[in-house]
Amino acid sequence: MIAKVLVANRGEIACRILRACQEAEIETVAVCAPNDLESMFVEMADEVVVLRGDSIGETYLDHTQIIQAALDTGAHAIHPGFGFLSERADVARAVVDAGLVWVGPRAEAIEQMGDKMTARQTMRKAGVPVIPGEEVESIDEDQAMLELEEASTRVGYPLLLKASSGGGGKGMRAVTNPSEFHEAARAARREAVAAFGDGRIYIERLLSGSKHVEIQVLADSHGTTIHLGERECSVQRRHQKVFEEAPCATLTPELRDAMGDAAVAAAEAVAYEGAGTVEFLLAPSGEFFFLEMNTRIQVEHPVTELVTGVDIVREQLRIASGAPMSCGPLNLRGHAIEVRLYAEDAANNFLPAIGPLAVFQPPQGPGIRLDTGVREGDDVTxxxxxxxxxxxxxxxxxxxxxxxxxxxxxxxxILGTTTNIRFLRELCDVQAVIEGTTTTTTIDDTWPNGWQPSENQSIEEASLLMAAMGETLGLHRVHRTGGEVSGSTGPPSPFATLQRRYP
Amino acid sequence: MQHTFSSPDGPIEVTLGKDDGAFALAGHRAILIGDGRLRVTLGDGRIMFGHVAKVGDVWWVALGGHTYRWERMEAGASAGGNEGGLIAPMPGKVLQVLVKVGHTVEAGQALMVLEAMKMEHRIVAPSDGIVTMIHFADGDQVEQGASLLEIEAESE
Incomplete structure (x- = not known):
């Protein structure tokens, strides 16, 4: 029985988990870095422990401090969310050793899947097809570079360099020309060392024209392992997903069954427990290859929730408490699409942007779900x-x-910070998106020289009229910038007077 | 009621007109309906609702699914460009400087590698030229908007 959960994450996923706990009548503890004290997720928790330290490494990645916070507050379990500690086998083990429950798979399963090279070997043994490629185990920089260079000629071009400890596009490089290999491999290693403290990389054949299709799996401690169908996440920029949907527009029921069976086999091969995602590349030929397994809740889980009716985070909590999962047979209904709103300049190579969210006004109405960790007035840092x-x-x-x-x-x-909203909106009009024939290169194929917003002269002229009116009328809408208050102080944020619940 | 905004193509001077209680520009009309919200009647008769907000000297405008940034300029101010300078797009850390002062570079050539939000960003030469100044070294922290290095276009 889990009566109190510490959420070891921040932002929108912390909000998602805190809400699920609240619905399940589980008490909650948030942990936050000092610079997150005013963030939305902190206010959703029953209690908050402020972590000591400045950097991410000293706060959200300091599992010793976080486990101590769980013990001090009497939490029974730690939910890691995604990113941060979520795929750290050593942390999962430390949590269990401290007498707490880790809301996720056992440390051994994280280890077997987390090291991408080991995972490829495990999948080969389990009969799950993997992408042709080679693993290079050498740690020494010069030796590794030499072996990578040799392996690259056997794998052939174009190829993909990937960090063995990687994820989220970090430490990943596509190489089309052998002359670019050396610089790309060094950059990938450098990025991998910086992000994961592990510079080992492996080489995969770059399968162009493929779809990224992943299967959501759930496994409980009572011997049940099921899949919840697929998500298609082909549309990516810089190897990061921006547009995800369920089901995949072109997947036949037969292929869904075959991929689902392979995903269940992959999970069972590592005696998986909890929620996880098995990622595949689906080639135009209909062949599919194992990419990796994410041993955690995934960013795009909501699309699966909307078409299956399963609350995946709630199931995670149920499974972690030792209860059987509550899911019935797979029953897909309708279609769900998710887009990721980033603070970034899509017209300038998707560079991250910062600034105040002077206006943050999400859409409303039927069929809309917004998972966010920010509100109007917050700063994007x-x-x-x-x-x-x-x-x-x-x-x-x-x-x-x-x-x-x-x-x-x-x-x-959204005003005050550059976002990719317009890019996402124009993405919805791309022929491949309309037809459901997107591949992992759709964005690059559609905008080979980078995306620029479509022009609309009369709307642009009218926007100048509006800016000039704002100036003439002195419309200084109030917002905070960097802790300072510009203009007069406005009405208090509703969150500033939020009442905490102490049951 | 004249205002000047900067744009990539140079300063834009806007002189608002008044038309039956509304403000007018280029055949479009707008009235304030409260709290940064405006009702706009385009020249073709379409009616839209939009938002404005000011951050620093920049007016942010949302209208018809588009977002615009118009930076207000003092009347008579120059466009204030940064000729040949390369600006840090984000606060971050310089991972590697790939060129030295005096190097001849080609458009598109990588000059510097920055790390921001755990991702590497390559700063590339916007045009052919010669590196005349480098303001940062490996490992330095840079602020957003900092001038990183300078390139002088090669004269024919």
């Missing part, structure tokens, strides 16, 4: 990931879901 929100829509059909997404994005107003 360079300290953390630039994802602002996930906008998810559900509709009876794919066509209607896309129509709903267009409407929702048109309604969404």
């Amino acid at each position: 360079p300290n953390y990931d630039p994802m602002l929100a996930k906008l998810i829509v559900w509709a009876p059909s794919r066509v209607e879901a896309l129509q709903r997404m267009r409407r929702a994005l048109d309604e969404f107003v």
